Amino acid sequence: MSVDHAELVHFEGTINQGLSIEPDDWMPGRYRQSLVRMISQHAHSEIMGMYPEANWISQAPSLRRKIALLAKIQDEAAHGLYLYSAAETLGAQRSKNESELRNGRAKYSNLMDNAATSWADVGAIAWLGDGAGIVNQVSLQDNSYGPYARALQRICQEESFHQRQGYEIIAVLAKGSAAQKEMAQSAIDRWWIPSLMMFGPPDSLSSHSEQSLRWRIKCEPNEVLRQRFVDDLVPQIVDLGLNLPDETIKWNDTRQSYDYGEIDWQHFKDLVSKGGFQRAERLEARTNAWYEGAWVREAALARNNQLRKAS
Ligand code: 3HC
Numbered sequence: 001m002s003v004d005h006a007e008l009v010h011f012e013g014t015i016n017q018g019l020s021i022e023p024d025d026w027m028p029g030r031y032r033q034s035l036v037r038m039i040s041q042h043a044h045s046e047i048m049g050m051y052p053e054a055n056w057i058s059q060a061p062s063l064r065r066k067i068a069l070l071a072k073i074q075d076e077a078a079h080g081l082y083l084y085s086a087a088e089t090l091g092a093q094r095s096k097n098e099s100e101l102r103n104g105r106a107k108y109s110n111l112m113d114n115a116a117t118s119w120a121d122v123g124a125i126a127w128l129g130d131g132a133g134i135v136n137q138v139s140l141q142d143n144s145y146g147p148y149a150r151a152l153q154r155i156c157q158e159e160s161f162h163q164r165q166g167y168e169i170i171a172v173l174a175k176g177s178a179a180q181k182e183m184a185q186s187a188i189d190r191w192w193i194p195s196l197m198m199f200g201p202p203d204s205l206s207s208h209s210e211q212s213l214r215w216r217i218k219c220e221p222n223e224v225l226r227q228r229f230v231d232d233l234v235p236q237i238v239d240l241g242l243n244l245p246d247e248t249i250k251w252n253d254t255r256q257s258y259d260y261g262e263i264d265w266q267h268f269k270d271l272v273s274k275g276g277f278q279r280a281e282r283l284e285a286r287t288n289a290w291y292e293g294a295w296v297r298e299a300a301l302a303r304n305n306q307l308r309k310a311s
Contacts, residue, residue: 015216020146023089034208034217035145036092043083044101044108046155049076051282052116052125061119068165075158083149089147102287104275110268113196113276120173120180121185122256126166128188128195128233134159135229136199144216167236174240187244192245196260199226204267211265227257234258 007026014021021027048247050073060066084094100106110127116122134156141152173184200222203209221256230249237244248261 003108012215015144018142019144020149021144022146030211031215031217032090034212034215035148036087037082038208038212038217039087039090039148040092040100040140041107041109043080043087043097045112046076046083047080047101048108048112048282048286051123051285052112052114052278056116056119056122057233058289059119059121067171072126072162072165077160079151079155079158082154083148086145086147086151090145098290102283104283104292107272109198110271110276111198112192113271113282115196115277116189118183118187120170120183120270121191123166123169123184124171124187124191126162128166128191129163129198130159130166131233132195132198132229134163135232136225139219139225142216142219167248170242171240174242177254179244184240188237188242189245193263195270196226196229196263197230198222201265201268230260274298 001104011021011026011031012188014025021031053069054073057066057069060069075265084097087097088094097106101108111125116125137152137156137159141149141156143149143152170184170188173180175181200206200209202223203221206222209218209221213221234249246261248259250259251257252259
């Protein structure tokens, strides 16, 4: 048995026993690359997830709503940082990751390229978008790479608060005036498909699912997670007295799940390759934030250097 083959057998044995791979362990190049790709894209999505809602901080309808929204947006920034750190343990330089995001070479979840045009959108992003994120990431907490799995435990706790505050925004609007209910309905209708797309394409169209499932980089197929999200959300939407965002949604007694409409995967492919509606604005905002924040990074580094010299 060659050394590499023996290492691979040991590596796959570790994964099959449900144990973690840690940064210093031997791992196949393809495992490392796949994790760097996925963790980096996840980090970028968290960072870009701040933008659709950020415009609403100054227009939040009450002080309480403003505080909750600010906390949520700050959490998203922190999630991005935990994840860039997890990617660094695999050799992915944070500065390279950040510059690839700014120059448009990196991928991130296409949901973040949509515009939040009403206060109800802030609720729908958190309830549906973060809700989809949680279903996916709770499953990923059992992934085989230790630093990513540990980062996800913390992220999931915080995402649950995000989803809850989004639900509450929509629940209040759904019980409000006719105009408020209409605003909530319109937001649910517009954010439904982007949220379903957060689970990625069907596994038959996914270039990564098969290998990622085998190495527990992903723990469950995209379709299984998407269905779980639909089954969780449909009764809640009905409970709030809102219409379902897809008229083909119907309980299927045989499958004990809801059937739902086919997603336009060609449109998804175009969005992933060309970017969504607000891609250019989002990248410009990210680039401006990077340059405007330069003094903070410089000050932190100067302080670090001072401490190092003193020790
Ligand atoms: N938007 C943009 N790109 C998407 C996408 C989406 N909604 N869904 C999938 N893609 C991309 C994939 O990144 C992949 O691109 P690549 O081949 O160039 O790397 C391609 O489409 C094919 O998809 P696959 O299913 O084959 O790719 P994966 O096996 O990586 O599965 C995934 C996609 C399910 C998103 C998986 O990467 C994953 O679970 N990632 C970790 C979690 C994550 O990143 N979630 C994104 C949202 S972050 C969030 O929830 C923030 C919250 O605050 C809203």
